[in-house]
Structures are given as structure tokens and as C-alpha cells.
Amino acid sequence: MTFSSIEICAGAGGQALGLEQAGFDHACLVEIETPACQTLRFNRPQWHVVEGDLHHFSASKWQGVELLAGGVPCPPFSKAGKQLGNDDERDLFPEALRLVSECKPQAVMLENVRGLLDSVFDEYRAKIISDLKKLGYIAEWRLLNASDFGVPQLRPRVVFVALKADASRFFNWPTPGLQPAPTVGEALYDLMAANGWRGAKAWRELACDIAPTLVGGSKKHGGPDLGPTRAKKAWATLGVDGKGIADELPTSNFVGMPRLTVRMAARIQGFPDHWQFSGKKTAAYRQIGNAFPPPVACAVGQQIQLALHAAAKAKLKRA
Numbered sequence: 001m002t003f004s005s006i007e008i009c010a011g012a013g014g015q016a017l018g019l020e021q022a023g024f025d026h027a028c029l030v031e032i033e034t035p036a037c038q039t040l041r042f043n044r045p046q047w048h049v050v051e052g053d054l055h056h057f058s059a060s061k062w063q064g065v066e067l068l069a070g071g072v073p074c075p076p077f078s079k080a081g082k083q084l085g086n087d088d089e090r091d092l093f094p095e096a097l098r099l100v101s102e103c104k105p106q107a108v109m110l111e112n113v114r115g116l117l118d119s120v121f122d123e124y125r126a127k128i129i130s131d132l133k134k135l136g137y138i139a140e141w142r143l144l145n146a147s148d149f150g151v152p153q154l155r156p157r158v159v160f161v162a163l164k165a166d167a168s169r170f171f172n173w174p175t176p177g178l179q180p181a182p183t184v185g186e187a188l189y190d191l192m193a194a195n196g197w198r199g200a201k202a203w204r205e206l207a208c209d210i211a212p213t214l215v216g217g218s219k220k221h222g223g224p225d226l227g228p229t230r231a232k233k234a235w236a237t238l239g240v241d242g243k244g245i246a247d248e249l250p251t252s253n254f255v256g257m258p259r260l261t262v263r264m265a266a267r268i269q270g271f272p273d274h275w276q277f278s279g280k281k282t283a284a285y286r287q288i289g290n291a292f293p294p295p296v297a298c299a300v301g302q303q304i305q306l307a308l309h310a311a312a313k314a315k316l317k318r319a
Contacts (some may be wrong), residue, residue, distance in 0.1 A: 012287035014026035018297025035279030059103035067107040070197035108162040138168035149295045151270040153211035154185040167311035174299035196252040206239040216289030224285035
């Protein structure tokens with residue numbers, strides 16, 4: 001039995017790729033940014049990518065799809081912003097709820113930043129759960145760390161899962177893996193050493209911890225870097241210059257702290273090396289930094305799959 005999904009705010013496909021790995025076929029992916037749409041089409045020509053504003057998208061033609069998933073914009077809830085919630089024009093949770101009512105999926109999966117769990121949003125979260133309950137869903141929020149699922153960075157993310165009542169009783173949140181996530185040095189050593197950099201082994205020993213949370217590039221503030229001052233200091237303890245993204249790998253005679261390349265950043269985010277990113281360096285890094293790590297999406301998606309399969313079997317037994 002194959003389940004289909006609609007992906008909203010798809011970005012560069014981090015969540016979509018993870019859900020594909022979990023066994024979902026994507027009926028449609030919606031994304032507003034042109035470079036991200038080009039990334040999706042390049043890596044998966046068979047995917048139906050809709051480029052445009054989510055406010056103008058209707059899911060009515062996909063009634064019966066099993067899963068509606070996506071990563072709605074985080075600025076309304078991020079501690080780095082003003083945390084305006086539903087007063088922020090970028091809040092797309094209402095649009096997600098509209099699409100749920102239109103296509104009536106068996107399950108919903110949305111991700112956002114940790115700030116969404118702050119007490120200031122208690123009523124906001126409760127209203128979303130209440131609205132979905134009226135539509136026949138049982139919903140729950142959970143904080144998951146990417147490092148618990150093999151990703152070499154902490155990256156705490158709030159994941160929201162809602163299922164129809166008959167499937168909800170079969171759903172269990174994924175448990176952390178038994179093996180610790182690789183360190184930055186372990187994850188990136190082969191790339192750092194690819195051009196014969198003599199300092200690569202010493203760097204690997206220094207980069208002996210997982211990365212701080214990778215931050216997406218800002219449209220307002222120009223080119224890509226690895227985040228605010230505190231994040232740059234954390235990267236520096238791992239021997240990485242966080243003030244920008246490198247165009248090339250370190251050469252044999254390189255001296256100093258190397259910067260990450262786009263490919264290195266993608267590995268830190270859990271993307272496989274075969275996944276290519278469209279656009280120039282800044283656009284590519286922004287797609288990576290704003291992505292949901294595929295291994296985390298896969299872990300949650302597998303649990304949703306199990307719940308849907310169990311509910312389908314239970315329904316057959318009752319028939």
C-alpha cells in the first residue's frame with residue numbers, strides 16, 4: 001500500500017525527501033521561491049511542483065491524499081524575531097488548516113522553530129488543536145532534536161502531527177537512534193581533505209562535537225553566514241570560520257580556519273551528496289539553512305506510515 005502526500009512550503013525538499021524515504025509519493029509540492037522550485041524540479045523531475053503563493057493554492061482536487069506536510073514560515077515564532085504569531089502576515093498555519101479542510105488527509109505533519117512552544121503561544125497552539133479536533137483529528141506537538149536522528153547538529157524543531165481518530169491510536173513518536181550523531185569533523189573530513197589540505201587531520205580532531213543549529217541566510221542582510229555572533233563563536237570552537245560560505249575547498253597550503261562550502265552545509269543539514277541546489281551561493285545556502293533535515297522527516301514519516309497501515313488493517317478486520 002502506497003500513501004500520497006501534499007507538501008507545502010516545500011523549500012529545497014528536505015522534508016519532502018525524508019518523507020519520500022519513508023515511503024510517501026508526493027502528489028504535489030507548493031513553494032514560492034524560484035530557486036527552491038528549480039532545486040525540486042532538478043532533483044525530482046517527476047514531482048509536480050507548483051510555484052506560487054500558498055494563499056492562492058487550493059488542495060480540493062487532491063481530496064483523499066493521505067498526508068499534508070510542510071514547514072510553514074518560522075519568523076512569526078522565532079526568538080530571533082518579534083514573535084508576533086498570528087499578527088505576523090507570514091503566519092501560514094491558517095492556510096495549512098484551510099488546506100486540511102479542503103483535501104481531508106488522513107494525517108498532517110508540520111514543523112517549525114522551538115519558539116513555538118513558548119508560553120506566549122499556548123493559546124495559539126491550543127486553538128490549532130481545537131480547530132483540527134472539529135475536523136476529526138487528534139493532534140500533538142513534540143520537540144525533536146536532529147542530532148537524535150543522526151544529523152551532525154543539534155537543530156531542535158517543533159514537529160506537529162495530527163491524525164484521524166482511527167489512526168491516531170496507532171501513532172508513536174520516533175525514538176532517538178542508538179548511535180550518536182557524527183561530529184562535524186567526522187561528517188566533513190573527507191571534503192576538507194579532498195584538495196590535499198595538510199591541516200585536515202588536525203582540524204578533524206578539533207571539530208569533535210556536533211554543530212550548532214545551522215541558520216538560513218537572510219534576504220534583508222545580504223550574503224550567507226552561519227548565524228549571529230553567538231553561533232559564529234560556537235563554530236569557531238569547532239575550527240570553522242562562520243563569517244561566510246566558501247566557494248572552494250581548502251587547498252594543500254591553506255592556513256587558518258576554513259569556511260563551510262554549500263555542500264558541507266548540506267551535509268550538516270542531513271542532505272545526501274547527490275542532492276543538488278539551484279541558484280548562486282547565497283540562494284543555495286538559504287535553501288539549505290532553512291530546510292528540515294531529511295533524516296528527521298523520515299523518522300516521523302515512518303511512524304505516520306505505520307499508524308496509517310495499522311488503521312487500514314484494523315478497518316479491514318472490521319469489514
